[in-house]
Amino acid sequence: MKKSVVTFALAAGLALAACDSGNNQGTATEDRTLPAPRDGVVTDRFAHMALSCIHRQYPNKISHVLNSDADVGAPRELTPAFYGCFDWHSSVHGHWLLVRLMKLDPDSPFADIAEDALAESFTPENIKAEVAYYTAEGRKSFERPYGIAWFLQLVAELEESTHPVHQQWRETLRPLEEAIVTKMTDWLPKLAYPVRLGTHNQSAFAFGLMLDYARTVGDGAFEALLAERTLDFFEGDTSCPIGYEPSGEDFLSPCLMEADLMRRVIGEADFAVWLGRFLPRIPRNGKAGWLEPAIVKDATDGKLVHLDGVNLSRAWALEGIASALPEGDPRRTAILAAAAVHKDAGVKAVNDEHYAGSHWLASFATYLETKRGIM
Template sequence: MPVKKSALTLALLGGLTLTACDDGAKHDTADISLPPAREGVVTDRFARMALGCIHREYPNKISHVLNSDADVGAPRDLTPAFYGCFDWHSSVHGHWLLVRLIKQDPEGPFAEIATDALAESFTAKNIEAEVAYYMAEGRKGFERPYGIAWYLQLVAELHESSDPLHQKWRETLRPLEDAIVAKMTAWLPKLAYPVRLGTHNQSAFAFGLMLDYARTVDDGAFEALLTERTLDFYEDDTSCPIGYEPSGEDFLSPCLMEADLMRRVMNQADFAVWLGRFLPRIPRNGKGDWLEPAIVKDATDGKLVHLDGVNLSRAWALEGIASALPQGDPRKASLLAAASIHKDTGIKAVSDEHYAGSHWLASFATYLETKRGINENL
């Protein structure tokens, strides 16, 4: 069935675009240019990248279980809220990025067009279809846990806002939120072992985002379950082999994400002791060269460019770990020095030159740049 796209969607796709309209005719639609990024405002670049992909349907990689011929469909038909940015999870955190930056800079040059873009996605009809997709047969593990955690982070971002429109969207997203929390609550007790990969299935990163969500929305039962599972899996860990990182396609550090999670569930004194056992070789000399940034040799390769992400996520994990240590702890300076090196390398790599990275790296850069997940000043 032909799908009518808004002028906003067409603008975000860029260039002269042929679009199918309700009458089946095709019309040329002139490009509406996005505002230029302000000099020295790095988050403007990130907003442009998210706006350029959240309603860009193709190329698209879907993780889709077919139960019958009836399940064959275009991404916009299968998941009409989150069909852009190459895959579902990147679309979700692209939407999160825009909400985050609107809240940070409501008078910025991208706030109005970002609001329009979000409004196009956040409709009751779209979320109803997302819930139906998520709850369908054979999709028990859909986007679990990475994309699921980002969706809950998106809800948390809206929940914190005092803007009436954001509160309206927060309620619009609630049906999928409720379905996700119910599934996660059923899954967590069944997970016999943590997943220690450096990619989407890693449990530590997702647990951190989900914990932050649970505390933001005051879901004590979900928080307690996540805390219990975190301690079950990680409290007795020692001597994490960070020298073996990264693997060739990592975008998350198994060691650092675990430590960034544990600082969320332990008091300061206990965490400082635990960290000494878990990462005993953190220097005490204030230098950051103990952990070298990852190298990307082909930014057009969607798997290899993951390593740009590992630099960004390492940076925010290092900052988070440092934030949880007591003032005067001799490890703080070396953690922050390594974070600075990784941040500088990672931010420089965030570019719209290659879609392999541009469809998702801006979200990681925004999480880092805006210090999401850190509640205290370093």
């Protein structure tokens, strides 16, 4: 099989250029040989991209509170399990991507390499250090809620797997999982208002992933708290201004992510009625034109390339919304038509040409292609 060499940056100075440069890889490198993606298997391309970054340390953007000189350190020292892929949350969902594809496609030519790479990250020592970092003074809001939700999704993926190695990793991650659930359980009742942005702090997207986690692991108390907060925040919403979307740096739709969350907590008949109030202009003509895909004018810009992500996340939210409506609902055809054009635009944009997008878009594409939010 044709081989291609992927270079991983493992050591360099903290002052390296930011992600927008897309080319700086550090001064010391480790080469791993990855198989070429199989023809027609789009998820192989996504696995290739994740393996190209989960142990690539630089460029790196950290959100790091310093309490003293002792807190100064390289990313691989501060968070030794999740230091690659430019930032903590992208590293986490890059690891999730590999676990998901190992589980769904165990015969993939990437499976063994993915297992080796994940085993390098998922050690008791690394997770102990992650817990120490996460629970340290001044980090109450670290990666809350976006990165936290993706970590819990990673745990849910492992929980569902029957693979012995996955079960071992699931136990290895448990200390960080428990610290996160404890902190989220304390925070959720204090959140007076939802965050309706189209970026990392959005409440609806994170609540959806956390709900799926709680149901997968059987944490009824956490599930009940999330469902209660969801209804408190969103049950009475009407006429979401989807025509104002997307904002210039969105990677999540505020309106569609809210609807995709609400279909998780209310029954089919109630959801159909709620959706009519919330998005009253969804057409019944079966056409996709009511929601146009976003346009990216500079794929090297780490903020502007977010809009490739909004196309992918809109597509999976639309598919989720349609899945929760009755079969005969006249809106389903137009919803699925819009999902299809967004999926086409989004998946076409997922490539390794520019690190600004390649370090994270493959995870969004995998979530969509494998229907994670529905299955």
